Amino acid sequence: xxLLKADFDWKPLALVPALALIAxxxxxxxxxxxxxxxxxxxxxxxxxxxxxxLTLVFGLMDVLNFGHGVFIALGAFVATTVLAxxxxxxxxxxxxxxxxxxxPAMLVAMAVAGALGWVFERLIIRPVYGMHxxxxxxxxxxxxxxxxxxxxxxxxxxxxxxxxxxxRGSFIFGDAAVEKYRLLAVLVGAAVFAAMVWTLxxxxxxxxxxxxxxDREMVESLGYRIRQLFIGVFVVGSALAGLGGVMWGLYQQTxxxxxxAQVNVLIFIVIIIGGLGSTTGALIGALLVGLMANYTGFLxxxxxxxxxxxxxxxxxxxxxxxxxxxxxx
Amino acid sequence: MSNLLTLSGVHTHIGAYHILHGVDLVVxxxxxxxxxxxxxxxxxxxxxxxxxxxxxxxxxxxxxGVDITKQPTPDTVQSGVAYVPxxxxxxxxxxVRENMLLAARGARTLDDIDTTRLExxxxxxxxxxxxxxxxxxxxxxxxxxxxxxxxAIVEPRxxxxxxxxxxxxxxxxxxxxxxxxxxxxxAQTTILLVEQNFNFARQLGDSVAVMDDGRVVHxxxxxxxxxxxxxxxxxxxxxxxxxx
Numbered sequence: 024x025x026l027l028k029a030d031f032d033w034k035p036l037a038l039v040p041a042l043a044l045i046a047x048x049x050x051x052x053x054x055x056x057x058x059x060x061x062x063x064x065x066x067x068x069x070x071x072x073x074x075x076x077l078t079l080v081f082g083l084m085d086v087l088n089f090g091h092g093v094f095i096a097l098g099a100f101v102a103t104t105v106l107a108x109x110x111x112x113x114x115x116x117x118x119x120x121x122x123x124x125x126x127p128a129m130l131v132a133m134a135v136a137g138a139l140g141w142v143f144e145r146l147i148i149r150p151v152y153g154m155h156x157x158x159x160x161x162x163x164x165x166x167x168x169x170x171x172x173x174x175x176x177x178x179x180x181x182x183x184x185x186x187x188x189x190x191r192g193s194f195i196f197g198d199a200a201v202e203k204y205r206l207l208a209v210l211v212g213a214a215v216f217a218a219m220v221w222t223l224x225x226x227x228x229x230x231x232x233x234x235x236x237x238d239r240e241m242v243e244s245l246g247y248r249i250r251q252l253f254i255g256v257f258v259v260g261s262a263l264a265g266l267g268g269v270m271w272g273l274y275q276q277t278x279x280x281x282x283x284a285q286v287n288v289l290i291f292i293v294i295i296i297g298g299l300g301s302t303t304g305a306l307i308g309a310l311l312v313g314l315m316a317n318y319t320g321f322l323x324x325x326x327x328x329x330x331x332x333x334x335x336x337x338x339x340x341x342x343x344x345x346x347x348x349x350x351x352x
Numbered sequence: 353m354s355n356l357l358t359l360s361g362v363h364t365h366i367g368a369y370h371i372l373h374g375v376d377l378v379v380x381x382x383x384x385x386x387x388x389x390x391x392x393x394x395x396x397x398x399x400x401x402x403x404x405x406x407x408x409x410x411x412x413x414x415x416x417g418v419d420i421t422k423q424p425t426p427d428t429v430q431s432g433v434a435y436v437p438x439x440x441x442x443x444x445x446x447x448v449r450e451n452m453l454l455a456a457r458g459a460r461t462l463d464d465i466d467t468t469r470l471e472x473x474x475x476x477x478x479x480x481x482x483x484x485x486x487x488x489x490x491x492x493x494x495x496x497x498x499x500x501x502x503x504a505i506v507e508p509r510x511x512x513x514x515x516x517x518x519x520x521x522x523x524x525x526x527x528x529x530x531x532x533x534x535x536x537x538x539a540q541t542t543i544l545l546v547e548q549n550f551n552f553a554r555q556l557g558d559s560v561a562v563m564d565d566g567r568v569v570h571x572x573x574x575x576x577x578x579x580x581x582x583x584x585x586x587x588x589x590x591x592x593x594x595x596x
Contacts, residue, residue: 227453227454227460227461230446230450230453230454231454233443233445233446234443234446234450234454237443237444237445237446238441238443240405240441241437241441241443242454243405243424243425243426244403244405244425244429244435244437244441245429245454245455245457245503246425246426246429246430246457247426247454247457248424248426349445
């Protein structure tokens with residue numbers, strides 16, 4: 024076992040604290056740095072929740088799903104409806120009651136996004152297996168239709184998604200203010216990551232997903248139906264995007280029908296940085312992107328989006344297949 | 353001797369290419385049948401067609417009297433066929449143990465795998481036990497081949513299809529493989545083995561089929577072919593020189 028541990032590639036993992044440390048002298052003030060770092064980690068965790076499903080979808084079936092963003096927006100809009108119907112819980116000054124409102128909002132958003140994912144796979148993805156160009160076109164088309172349907176149901180404008188009462192405001196550590204909701208986002212993201220790592224490493228279905236990402240034909244040759252596995256991963260990935268949408272909507276405190284398309288660019292940067300098909304890679308990529316966006320947003324707002332693309336380019340120059348390349352691809 | 357597997361007039365197309373031109377092949381039960389032939393003769397395509405990874409456009413494949421021609425690959429596996437591809441199909445990022453667990457379809461955890469069978473496999477290939485927790489991608493070529501064969505036999509199967517197990521292996525490892533296949537034969541396993549190394553084939557085969565240009569051009573007993581050098585040079589001349 025010691026050999027296995029020694030074999031783990033720590034370099035990409037070290038990039039996250041390295042980026043944070045490099046930013047410290049540039050930001051100057053320690054308290055601002057803590058605020059930005061926690062904000063970056065929270066944003067990274069939310070992006071990870073969204074991107075984790077997408078990277079497995081690509082890894083398992085070589086499907087480029089540019090429509091992933093629609094599940095984000097759908098999850099966020101479903102949450103606005105659920106939370107609006109539970110104002111007595113969200114406005115109560117009790118963390119317990121607030122979480123009791125947030126939990127069903129997340130679960131319903133995941134269920135609706137997962138169900139739409141199932142339909143999306145059947146109607147849109149299935150006819151275009153193995154055809155990348157058609158996948159890009161048709162999944163983008165699917166996202167446009169999804170956005171328009173959201174406008175039909177919830178209207179074209181933006182809707183406020185206020186934070187429940189006890190998640191507003193910040194904890195003060197010395198001079199540093201850390202928003203309570205951001206800590207919650209980090210905790211939820213860490214829980215999702217832990218659940219994914221456990222499933223992928225400790226269950227047979229998880230092993231099959233990892234094996235399928237490497238060599239799907241061999242998984243079939245061992246007697247398993249890769250299509251069913253893929254549908255399962257697609258539905259779970261869509262549900263996670265829905266959860267990420269709720270988290271993202273609460274982070275921005277407002278939701279827009281186009282929010283999926285806005286986040287799409289970031290999540291593709293994340294899964295490319297991580298190595299297509301790698302969950303741990305997606306986590307590292309998401310944290311790097313979240314931190315980078317917050318540091319540059321503070322230091323040089325005009326280069327904020329460019330900075331993430333520059334980050335991706337730098338990492339691809341170092342590791343052309345992403346930080347944790349999946350073998351056999 | 354009954355035949356476990358029968359291919360009758362099998363044609364296979366891959367895209368625009370017509371690869372198999374009416375393959376007739378029988379694999380007798382409880383024997384090791386060697387499928388020989390030069391590069392590009394259609395041996396691998398034959399195995400893939402049996403597995404359903406490519407489907408026959410014409411002809412039939414029957415296993416134990418059941419038509420499996422149009423069956424999806426997972427169903428063929430459930431019918432009792434195990435496949436070791438030429439690429440070995442090892443999941444490099446998974447450990448040896450995890451590779452074995454996936455191959456045992458009926459097992460949810462390692463505890464569900466028949467321990468006696470596992471010990472038997474460890475006896476055949478001690479390296480599997482030694483590197484049990486190691487990432488499979490770190491194994492040497494020979495050890496990967498051992499893992500590929502171990503995966504195929506982790507549960508009892510009716511038929512093993514093995515594609516060029518000696519390819520790229522050092523002579524000492526090949527002898528190790530031969531010893532393991534002899535034990536598998538002794539355990540009454542039916543095997544269809546594609547090979548280009550005639551020395552390897554001669555030591556193991558009970559019966560033999562030789563392919564050329566997408567057809568089986570000779571079938572008979574291995575002993576007969578091994579004893580007849582003229583026949584060897586006529587059927588395998590092109591491949592013998594480079595592999596003996």
